[in-house]
């Protein structure tokens with residue numbers, strides 16, 4: 511991740527309550543069952559976690 515978006519995410523990572531951080535994803539996959547775009551959300555959150563934390 512680079513550019514404008516990474517700054518936004520970094521700022522939000524600091525202001526969000528801890529229970530809403532990407533790091534708390536348990537990879538249950540429930541959200542992926544509902545995503546109309548087929549985004550592998552748990553994998554994406556894992557990458558966000560590795561990038562920011």
Ligand code: SF4
Nearest residue numbers: 535536537538539541
């Ligand atoms: S896979 Fe989706 S629904 Fe499950 S914990 Fe992670 S973000 Fe939440």
